[in-house]
Amino acid sequence: MLKKYTEKRDFNKTPEPKGDKKPRTTKNKSLSFVVQEHAATRLHFDFRLEFNGVLLSWAIPKGPSLNTNDKRLAVMTEDHPLDYANFEGIIPSGYGAGEVIVWDRGIYLPLDKNEESISGIIEAEKLIKNGLKEGKLLFKLEGKKLKGIWTLVRMKKTEKDWLLIKHKDEFASEKSHPWKDDSILSGETLSDLQNAKSSPTKKKIEKKSAPKPVGVQKQKTAEKKILKSGLPKFSPPMLATLAAETFTNKDWVFEPKLDGIRALSYVNGGDVEIFSRRGQLLAGRYPSLTEELAQYKNNFVIDGEIVAFDKNNRPSFEKLQERSGLTKATDIKIAEQVNPIKYYVFDILFLDGRDLRQLSLSERKNFLHKSVSSSEHIEIIEELGYNGNNAYQACIDNGLEGVVGKRLSSTYQINRRSTDWLKVKGTFTDEFIICGYTQGTGGRKDTFGALILGEYSPTNKLVHVCSVGTGFDDKKIKQMLSTMKPLQTKNCPFAKRPQGLDNPTWVEPKLVAEIKFAERTKDNSLRVPVFLHLREDIEPKKVKPKAIVIDPSVLVNEASPKTIANEASVRKTSKKKAEKGSTKVTSEIAEILSQLDNENENLQLIVEGNKINFSSLNKSYWPGYASQATITKRHYLRYLASVSPWLLPHLHDRLITLIRFPQGIQGQKFFQKHWSDNLPDFVETVRVFTEHENKDLDFLLCNNLSTLLWLGQIADLELHTAHTRINALPDAKNLPTKFTGSVENLEKSLLNYPDFMVFDLDPYLYSGAEKKGDEPELHRKGFKETCRAAFWFKELFDQLSLNAFVKTSGKTGLHIYVPIKRNIDYDKVREISQTICKHILVKHPTKVTTDWSVSKRKGKVFLDHNMNARSKSLASIFSPRVSKEAAVSTPLGWDELEEIYPTDFTIETLPLRLKEKGDLWADILSRKNDLASLFSSLSTII
DNA sequence: GAAATCC
DNA sequence: GGATTTCAACGCCCT
DNA sequence: AGGGCG
Ligand SMILES: [Mn+2]
Ligand SMILES: [Mn+2]
Numbered sequence: 001m002l003k004k005y006t007e008k009r010d011f012n013k014t015p016e017p018k019g020d021k022k023p024r025t026t027k028n029k030s031l032s033f034v035v036q037e038h039a040a041t042r043l044h045f046d047f048r049l050e051f052n053g054v055l056l057s058w059a060i061p062k063g064p065s066l067n068t069n070d071k072r073l074a075v076m077t078e079d080h081p082l083d084y085a086n087f088e089g090i091i092p093s094g095y096g097a098g099e100v101i102v103w104d105r106g107i108y109l110p111l112d113k114n115e116e117s118i119s120g121i122i123e124a125e126k127l128i129k130n131g132l133k134e135g136k137l138l139f140k141l142e143g144k145k146l147k148g149i150w151t152l153v154r155m156k157k158t159e160k161d162w163l164l165i166k167h168k169d170e171f172a173s174e175k176s177h178p179w180k181d182d183s184i185l186s187g188e189t190l191s192d193l194q195n196a197k198s199s200p201t202k203k204k205i206e207k208k209s210a211p212k213p214v215g216v217q218k219q220k221t222a223e224k225k226i227l228k229s230g231l232p233k234f235s236p237p238m239l240a241t242l243a244a245e246t247f248t249n250k251d252w253v254f255e256p257k258l259d260g261i262r263a264l265s266y267v268n269g270g271d272v273e274i275f276s277r278r279g280q281l282l283a284g285r286y287p288s289l290t291e292e293l294a295q296y297k298n299n300f301v302i303d304g305e306i307v308a309f310d311k312n313n314r315p316s317f318e319k320l321q322e323r324s325g326l327t328k329a330t331d332i333k334i335a336e337q338v339n340p341i342k343y344y345v346f347d348i349l350f351l352d353g354r355d356l357r358q359l360s361l362s363e364r365k366n367f368l369h370k371s372v373s374s375s376e377h378i379e380i381i382e383e384l385g386y387n388g389n390n391a392y393q394a395c396i397d398n399g400l401e402g403v404v405g406k407r408l409s410s411t412y413q414i415n416r417r418s419t420d421w422l423k424v425k426g427t428f429t430d431e432f433i434i435c436g437y438t439q440g441t442g443g444r445k446d447t448f449g450a451l452i453l454g455e456y457s458p459t460n461k462l463v464h465v466c467s468v469g470t471g472f473d474d475k476k477i478k479q480m481l482s483t484m485k486p487l488q489t490k491n492c493p494f495a496k497r498p499q500g501l502d503n504p505t506w507v508e509p510k511l512v513a514e515i516k517f518a519e520r521t522k523d524n525s526l527r528v529p530v531f532l533h534l535r536e537d538i539e540p541k542k543v544k545p546k547a548i549v550i551d552p553s554v555l556v557n558e559a560s561p562k563t564i565a566n567e568a569s570v571r572k573t574s575k576k577k578a579e580k581g582s583t584k585v586t587s588e589i590a591e592i593l594s595q596l597d598n599e600n601e602n603l604q605l606i607v608e609g610n611k612i613n614f615s616s617l618n619k620s621y622w623p624g625y626a627s628q629a630t631i632t633k634r635h636y637l638r639y640l641a642s643v644s645p646w647l648l649p650h651l652h653d654r655l656i657t658l659i660r661f662p663q664g665i666q667g668q669k670f671f672q673k674h675w676s677d678n679l680p681d682f683v684e685t686v687r688v689f690t691e692h693e694n695k696d697l698d699f700l701l702c703n704n705l706s707t708l709l710w711l712g713q714i715a716d717l718e719l720h721t722a723h724t725r726i727n728a729l730p731d732a733k734n735l736p737t738k739f740t741g742s743v744e745n746l747e748k749s750l751l752n753y754p755d756f757m758v759f760d761l762d763p764y765l766y767s768g769a770e771k772k773g774d775e776p777e778l779h780r781k782g783f784k785e786t787c788r789a790a791f792w793f794k795e796l797f798d799q800l801s802l803n804a805f806v807k808t809s810g811k812t813g814l815h816i817y818v819p820i821k822r823n824i825d826y827d828k829v830r831e832i833s834q835t836i837c838k839h840i841l842v843k844h845p846t847k848v849t850t851d852w853s854v855s856k857r858k859g860k861v862f863l864d865h866n867m868n869a870r871s872k873s874l875a876s877i878f879s880p881r882v883s884k885e886a887a888v889s890t891p892l893g894w895d896e897l898e899e900i901y902p903t904d905f906t907i908e909t910l911p912l913r914l915k916e917k918g919d920l921w922a923d924i925l926s927r928k929n930d931l932a933s934l935f936s937s938l939s940t941i942i
Numbered sequence: 943g944a945a946a947t948c949c
Numbered sequence: 950g951g952a953t954t955t956c957a958a959c960g961c962c963c964t
Numbered sequence: 965a966g967g968g969c970g
Binding site: 660677690853870 | 952956959961
């Protein structure tokens with residue numbers, strides 16, 4: 001399994017180690033590097049590590065772990081392998097436990113959080129969080145390099161936590177993995193590892209530093225401070241009562257139920273304390289939130305929920321728990337960047353010395369909106385209206401836990417679980433005791449099928465609850481198995497032996513698991529249980545059924561369901577917008593629009609005779625903000641259908657690049673040019689040779705309405721097209737249409753002769769609010785400068801008598817398209833476009849740039865001629881863009897440039913403009929310029 | 943988002 | 950049926 | 965040649 005990497009390795013010319021003691025692992029002559037000085041010192045200077053282009057700076061820990069007599073850094077190669085059998089998770093002597101360990105299959109970086117390593121750890125965590133954990137590695141040492149595709153993995157080995165950078169395919173096959181019993185904790189994080197390993201050390205620390213008195217003292221001082229400043233002292237917050245189902249009632253308002261921790265903030269002119277439900281001090285854990293609250297110069301007490309997010313930007317209690325465990329300032333510093341939180345505020349208790357708690361919720365909400373505004377870590381919770389069923393459905397669809405309904409007239413009742421606040425949850429979690437496991441089948445016949453769960457009855461008898469077989473990946477299964485093995489016993493631990501279990505293996509009831517489930521059934525079982533994780537902090541004996549169960553029917557009645565019928569009917573009569581005013585809106589489109597005008601989550605449409613299934617129609621693709629409403633998948637599909645008469649001609653016969661966002665614009669994205677699954681037969685493709693694969697591949701086209709809507713279904717939120725077409729008409733009848741077999745064929749063909757010379761104008765004027773590494777955000781000055789640059793192009797094109805078209809890119813800049821006869825190929829077009837850009841650069845060197853390196857573009861408008869290339873594509877006109885405003889790339893008249901702003905044209909507003917102004921680019925292909933004749937004289941003109 | 947795989 | 954995992958570009962520019 | 969870039 002190592003053969004693949006032979007060519008890629010760069011270390012195999014390194015000299016053999018000389019003399020002294022050989023490391024235990026080198027009996028097969030593993031290769032070492034002789035470094036002249038102390039390894040740590042040397043590495044400090046000579047070692048550079050980049051992953052996916054991100055510099056991972058890492059300090060090599062100094063200290064007793066490093067033996068100063070060891071002057072070798074081991075570099076294992078295939079010819080000189082590590083003796084895995086004897087490796088046993090112990091770092092070979094001679095390498096020092098604190099060093100960066102380099103071998104042919106991976107690099108280990110210690111996750112010791114000292115000042116110098118923090119930035120490296122943060123960057124690595126960000127890469128992992130952003131799904132970039134697999135990618136390109138550059139590791140330079142002693143002038144030599146390791147390259148290739150590698151993967152970042154956090155893992156725990158021996159006593160230490162490490163970041164492992166491993167070869168892409170390494171460990172793919174468990175059987176041959178020499179460390180198969182090692183836990184590769186890919187899904188877990190620094191803090192998990194920190195917590196998991198630190199139980200013994202924690203106790204030591206507790207003894208040493210006696211945290212209890214410190215904590216008490218701290219809390220006291222905090223209270224004192226608050227009392228002194230005129231704010232009341234902490235009292236526990238009002239709580240919601242669990243209800244079984246939602247309802248609709250105009251006297252109520254629903255809010256999303258966020259899975260985080262409750263937090264009351266006491267703010268007094270720069271002094272801030274944040275309390276948990278039980279009065280623990282939280283401010284220290286969330287320094288940037290605390291800082292933001294400290295910006296307020298008045299005093300108030302607000303109530304809300306602190307939330308962390310998973311990779312799809314959904315609230316995640318697990319991610320928040322990672323934060324809660326952190327105590328060290330350095331850990332918190334890392335987490336603030338890698339795992340940021342948001343404080344969703346939903347109530348205000350005091351304001352400027354006034355007690356608001358006896359006011360009604362609606363009055364308090366008014367005060368809240370007046371006194372607190374959104375900032376990076378603070379947001380006022382969204383109100384979802386009085387239709388609880390809709391609110392609930394929307395929340396569940398968006399991966400939220402459920403909703404909380406609140407009576408608008410209710411007061412704030414401290415320290416009380418009130419029925420004026422009702423929460424409705426989709427799922428539950430609880431702890432259960434692992435009492436054994438069943439035999440697995442198929443791929444799991446050698447491990448286990450399901451865990452057998454139990455809990456203690458009120459009479460302290462261990463009773464069987466159910467089995468749970470989902471929620472494990474292979475790694476979790478292995479971990480669980482090794483955790484359970486030592487606890488195996490012949491005796492069934494239950495008071496009454498349960499029947500019908502598949503060849504059970506019993507274990508002593510010592511492990512506690514957290515289980516998610518949909519419902520607790522009457523026979524004491526769980527519906528759709530899913531294993532989450534072990535709970536090492538809970539005593540098995542304490543695992544009993546949750547005591548208080550409230551009769552939901554009482555609560556629903558209390559919420560006056562009388563009005564439900566009325567409201568529901570109001571909701572249903574949502575009027576259908578008439579799509580009229582243009583001859584282009586065919587009856588087919590009108591039919592599609594009307595069929596999409598309902599609240600169904602899923603829908604099958606017949607489009608052009610094709611059955612197309614649509615799903616998740618209420619999913620938010622562009623979430624709302626400020627006054628802007630959320631754009632759901634349904635809205636997006638309606639947009640596509642309504643602009644299709646204008647859009648489709650510009651897509652026709654062009655290879656498209658999809659940019660897909662299945663979880664909406666805040667979720668993960670990816671590019672796609674091919675479709676390997678079952679392609680609907682209305683989607684046309686074209687086979688084209690690709691250089692990097694050295695073979696022919698099928699590329700997608702969007703030549704009909706069915707395909708356009710299908711692209712919407714698969715969450716392709718941007719429509720990018722090539723500048724070439726597979727159609728020779730009308731100006732390229734002589735060009736070959738064979739695109740397959742070789743680059744030569746492709747270069748001779750139509751697909752090397754573009755319809756346009758394009759210029760991509762991007763303002764690299766930063767607003768200052770961008771996060772480090774982000775592109776410049778849209779702002780007035782940047783766009784204005786871009787327009788100025790565009791006019792310089794226009795001036796030149798006028799001199800050259802060239803027809804040129806301009807459009808907003810939909811993001812921050814402009815695109816200029818010069819339609820050309822297909823008599824010059826991409827190389828020539830690019831050359832001409834480069835000449836043009838350089839010409840403008842010479843005239844306005846302080847305003848524009850053509851520099852390829854992003855860092856040198858700062859403050860200027862980037863004139864990008866490089867988009868004139870075969871594999872490049874640009875957002876088509878009428879393509880939405882992934883920005884919070886849902887702006888759309890829009891054709892402009894040159895005379896409009898002065899007046900407009902990119903966000904004037906959005907999914908919401910563009911259809912109207914189209915109906916009024918039509919397509920300003922409709923004739924772009926019939927207004928082609930002949931660049932071939934211009935080309936010969938270009939140098940004299942410019 | 944879709945498909946495959948496992949419960 | 951539900952949960953989980955995996956997968957989903959490309960080639961020119963620059964040094 | 966490999967990472968940078970859009
Ligand atoms: Mn660009
Ligand atoms: Mn651009």
